[in-house]
Amino acid sequence: MNANFKTVDWAAAASIYEVNIRQYTPEGTFKAFEAHIPRLKDMGVGIIWLMPITPISELIKKGTLGSYYACSSYTKINVEFGTAQDLTSLINTVHANSMKIIIDWVANHTGRQHEWMEKHPEWFSQDSEGKFTERNGWDDVVDLNFHNQDMRNALMEAMHYWVNDFNIDGFRCDMAHLVPLDFWVAVRTSFKNSKPLFWLAECEVVEYHEVFDTTYAWEWMHKTERLMKGEASLHDVFNTLHDYAQYPEGALKLFYTSNHDENSWNGTEYEKYGITAKAWAVFTFAWKGIPLIYSGQELPNHKRLQFFDKDLIEWNNHPALHDFYKSLNQLRKDHPVIINGSTFNLPSSHPGALAFIRMDEKETVLVVLNVSMQAIKMECAHEQLVGSFTQIFSAMTYQFNSSVHFELMPGDYFVYVKQ
Numbered sequence: 001m002n003a004n005f006k007t008v009d010w011a012a013a014a015s016i017y018e019v020n021i022r023q024y025t026p027e028g029t030f031k032a033f034e035a036h037i038p039r040l041k042d043m044g045v046g047i048i049w050l051m052p053i054t055p056i057s058e059l060i061k062k063g064t065l066g067s068y069y070a071c072s073s074y075t076k077i078n079v080e081f082g083t084a085q086d087l088t089s090l091i092n093t094v095h096a097n098s099m100k101i102i103i104d105w106v107a108n109h110t111g112r113q114h115e116w117m118e119k120h121p122e123w124f125s126q127d128s129e130g131k132f133t134e135r136n137g138w139d140d141v142v143d144l145n146f147h148n149q150d151m152r153n154a155l156m157e158a159m160h161y162w163v164n165d166f167n168i169d170g171f172r173c174d175m176a177h178l179v180p181l182d183f184w185v186a187v188r189t190s191f192k193n194s195k196p197l198f199w200l201a202e203c204e205v206v207e208y209h210e211v212f213d214t215t216y217a218w219e220w221m222h223k224t225e226r227l228m229k230g231e232a233s234l235h236d237v238f239n240t241l242h243d244y245a246q247y248p249e250g251a252l253k254l255f256y257t258s259n260h261d262e263n264s265w266n267g268t269e270y271e272k273y274g275i276t277a278k279a280w281a282v283f284t285f286a287w288k289g290i291p292l293i294y295s296g297q298e299l300p301n302h303k304r305l306q307f308f309d310k311d312l313i314e315w316n317n318h319p320a321l322h323d324f325y326k327s328l329n330q331l332r333k334d335h336p337v338i339i340n341g342s343t344f345n346l347p348s349s350h351p352g353a354l355a356f357i358r359m360d361e362k363e364t365v366l367v368v369l370n371v372s373m374q375a376i377k378m379e380c381a382h383e384q385l386v387g388s389f390t391q392i393f394s395a396m397t398y399q400f401n402s403s404v405h406f407e408l409m410p411g412d413y414f415v416y417v418k419q
Contacts, residue, residue: 005188007213007250008170008196010100011290012339013332014046015325016200018259020295021051021081022065023305023313030086034093041097043298043322044329047198048094049172051260052104053078053087057111060140063308068104069174070111070140074158084166091166100169102198103162107155108178109134109141116154117142123151136178146180156187163194170198176212177203184211200254209251214290217244217253221262224280225272227371234354234371238345241287255284256292263294264307270300275411278324279354279369282413285328286338286358286367298322327392335417337363346380353378353408357385364389364418370408380404389416 017040025032040048055078056066065080077084094101110116112132116123125133125143132142145151162168176184184201188211191197201212204219219240226232244253256262257269257280269277277300284291296305298319305311332338337360346355352372358365364384370376381403390397392415398404406414 002185002188002210004192005199005211005213006196007252008198010046011198011213012252013336014100015044015285015291015293015329015332016047016049016102016254017045018049018292018294019051020260020305020313021053022068023311024295025315026312028080028310030082030090034090037090037093037097037099039322041099043326044333045293046099046329047169048099048101049200050101050103052106052174053081055079057113057140059111059113061308062140063306065308065310066111067140067308069106070109071106072111072113073115074110074155075161087166091168095167100198102170102172102200103168104174105159105171106174107144107183108175109138109143112140112142114142116151120151120154123148123154146183152183152186155183156190159187160190160194163191163197169195170200172200172202173212174202176201176208176215177205181208181210184208187211206247206251209248213250214252214254217255217289220244220253220255221257224371228273228276233351244289253289254292255287255289256294257281257284258294258297259292260294260305260307263301263305268302268304269297270302271304273371275373276369276371277411278321279371279411279413281324282328282367282369282415283354285332286365286415287356288339288341288343288358291328291332293325298325324393331365331392331415331417335363335365336360337365341365344382344384346382348378350376350378352376355380357382359384366404366414366416368406368408368412368414368416370410370412373410375410376408378406378408380406384418388419390419391416 022028052068054071055073055076057070057072125145127133134141134143199212200214201208204216223232223237223240273280296313298321300321337358341358341360344357354369354371356367385400386402388397389400
């Protein structure tokens with residue numbers, strides 16, 4: 001992390017909740033989503049992330065509603081979601097409930113019908129014939145031309161607009177690694193006199209931590225998927241986690257079992273992880289990093305949501321996993337060791353048994369997960385496992401004496417906090 005950039009103090013202990021406004025309610029509006037804020041506060045969410053709120057290009061539109069990530073303006077609001085007043089009301093409600101709110105920012109490209117195109121075609125990538133182009137095979141978008149300083153300035157100005165006029169608390173930057181790092185450095189530097197912001201990058205390029213507080217744990221997710229298919233081992237997973245531990249001081253990874261891309265294109269967490277989905281969710285909250293919850297995971301949601309068309313999340317009065325996520329969020333808030341403590345992996349003779357201790361001079365937390373489809377027996381032994389430990393999901397207290405034996409059913413998960 002650049003010495004000039006500091007991570008906001010409220011980010012490290014928070015969880016992020018990604019909001020798909022289109023699919024969240026029958027209305028698909030800011031106002032309708034706002035009614036869910038008290039529930040999300042009770043669940044312990046710290047940061048609300050809104051998927052792109054800008055209008056969508058009509059040209060070569062995907063599906064009936066188009067892609068959030070193909071905007072036609074950087075400073076207007078998608079009328080499907082509501083008005084500026086509706087957005088302001090939502091942001092004020094989020095803040096009144098002691099949460100923060102960040103917006104999705106798509107800096108690499110726009111839709112094929114953007115308000116800059118007629119007046120400033122040079123702000124976009126063009127081929128030898130002067131036709132707008134893009135390099136990733138996404139036919140509904142056009143790449144921006146980062147060789148053009150005027151475009152860079154306009155893009156930065158647009159980002160300041162959302163902070164200054166709507167009081168947002170940061171940005172989730174889409175495909176950040178496709179944008180030159182020096183642009184992000186310039187952007188964050190330009191905010192040095194603004195209120196402190198949180199910066200999340202959808203990328204896994206370690207150099208981008210010069211600017212960004214948090215980057216995606218893509219490699220971890222892919223390794224866990226391969227593990228569930230029998231194509232990788234826990235050793236492979238831990239090798240990736242070891243690589244993350246070599247990141248610059250203060251750099252955080254975003255861990256998740258689902259998000260908008262994963263759910264729509266690769267399958268729900270239950271398609272990927274089966275009965276072990278909740279155990280992996282526990283991991284995302286208990287390992288060092290920041291956890292993500294995607295819209296509807298607290299139900300739980302067992303369907304892939306359509307990306308370009310209306311496909312409603314089917315809410316009920318009390319989502320079944322509300323208390324599960326509430327317990328995990330409370331763990332992070334009540335126990336700083338989860339945020340800043342060291343990690344000790346406990347060896348196991350079973351290839352599906354994952355156990356580790358988070359510890360510092362004041363606290364000890366034991367996490368035991370069965371990420372296999374088999375019932376297993378295992379022993380956890382460590383000098384810190386002595387005394388009274390409370391299991392956070394059952395609230396039952398047990399006496400440990402340096403060695404603890406477990407019988408775990410497939411997908412079992414336990415988190416013990418020393419009293």
